[in-house]
Amino acid sequence: MKKIPELTIRRLSHYLRCMERLKEEGENFVQSKDLAKFCKISDSLVRRDLSYFGEFGVKGKGYSIEHLTSSIKQILGLEKTRKVIIAGVGKIGSALINYPFHKFNFQIVAGFDIKPDLIGNRLNNIPIYHINDLERVVEAENVHIGIIAVPEDAANFVVEKMIGSGIKGILSFVLVRGPFPPDVFVRYIELPSELEVLSYLIEKGGAS
Amino acid sequence: MKKIPELTIRRLSHYLRCMERLKEEGENFVQSKDLAKFCKISDSLVRRDLSYFGEFGVKGKGYSIEHLTSSIKQILGLEKTRKVIIAGVGKIGSALINYPFHKFNFQIVAGFDIKPDLIGNRLNNIPIYHINDLERVVEAENVHIGIIAVPEDAANFVVEKMIGSGIKGILSFVLVRGPFPPDVFVRYIELPSELEVLSYLIEKGGAS
DNA sequence: AACTGCTTGTTAAAAAATTAACAAGGAGCA
């Protein structure tokens, strides 16, 4: 099978978000041009993205939201609940612990920190452990995904621990220095960069 | 001048992050191949990105970190402090209010919410107003950027208010329905989507 | 049951982004 671009994967995820919204609004069917308008891309691209994986639509009609939703979830591997841990339970980390990830079939099973007053407590009913317990918990609970929300100078240490414990997917809010094993995927959320991009767009103008 | 791809802009921002880190480690010069390794791209691309805007390097030597940093900051429009507001001061919003954006020359000037017990308070010394005061504050303070961290069902309302008040750049944590004026730029941070992409990568494997 | 209208899935064309290659030209050293 041909290699699937990661951009296609990201868009599949966006299609899910769109359909969740449309479903709430009472829709049962959606067309490629609806999803396209939502995501500001062409309708061809929506169909192209889906065609990598099969035929999900009805010609002349569109896509059953229910059917397409469950198909995309299967493609993305979202049928089973995935366990997630969060390293760093400061401002960002504790906000994430309260985020309703369970709605999306992700389960936060633990938080980790080094501050003594945090360790042993529960936040949003999720236990907080010392960072040194990370490997033990990950192995015991079979965790696949880790989120890094620690200060910059602790990030590399935490990444090593996560990789050592068998975590395969890492979402980090701070830059971490590679290289990483080829079966470990690291992606970033960089708040300052997002604002910087906006700054450029505002300054230089152009089409949205 | 040729149109600059947004991907190039995002990478410029990443180059800044890399150089901040390298500077802390005591480096004064950096080469395209260093930045390339950091960002997992080719060194050609680093040079290509920079060449859109001028010549910043010294042949045979590399780039002065100080000089390249200030050049990129100028390109991105980061010389002047930009004012930012945050709509929604719940879990995510209040975490953002505590984020050290000032290090990046962004200044959070106000938060907005509808919960009576929040309004009138200060968080991290930043005043919280009722959402209905958004337009007044934005105009008075000349705010350019807004962050949306409200629940899903309030997002469209907030976007309208922001656009009406003259905000030109919006960073949203929830899906908002367009269309938007062509001089207003909306970008997203979608936590669930990030995890979903990781889920796919883990499941399907392949190179990182 | 046949017809019309509309949207899909797919193929080919176009556009965009990335990489490779290399001439140009300082830096450092003898």
Next chain:
DNA sequence: TGCTCCTTGTTAATTTTTTAACAAGCAGTT
């Protein structure tokens, strides 16, 4: 100063991504 080494800036080639176009075919209607 002259020579060598090394990295930049740039052009051309390649690859990837997106768009456009259209045949195929189901739905709804007459």
